[in-house]
Amino acid sequence: MAGKGSMMKQVNKVAKSELFYYLILAASALQIYKIFMDKSVYCLGMFALAAVVACQFTKNQSVCLLAGLVVTNFVVGCSKIM
Numbered sequence: 396m397a398g399k400g401s402m403m404k405q406v407n408k409v410a411k412s413e414l415f416y417y418l419i420l421a422a423s424a425l426q427i428y429k430i431f432m433d434k435s436v437y438c439l440g441m442f443a444l445a446a447v448v449a450c451q452f453t454k455n456q457s458v459c460l461l462a463g464l465v466v467t468n469f470v471v472g473c474s475k476i477m
Contacts, residue, residue: 396440416457422459426467429474441466 409415423442430438442463449462467473 410455410457419457419460420462422464426464426474430467433473435473438467438471441471443471 403468426442430442445466445475446459446463450456453459
């Protein structure tokens, strides 16, 4: 069980890093650009709603944006390649 606590510390360290923030920010910008290109108000709303709800539970902006990406891509399925 000692390894589990160590792993959580590593995950927290990565989530708080500046590089991770900029990677998630770039991925979010690309996702929003794709949503605008698809003219999908529903997907944009789901991205914003998921990010806002996640920010109610954490102050880490990376985690907020990551939640928006996960919900729009995997739960709602807004990112379809045709």
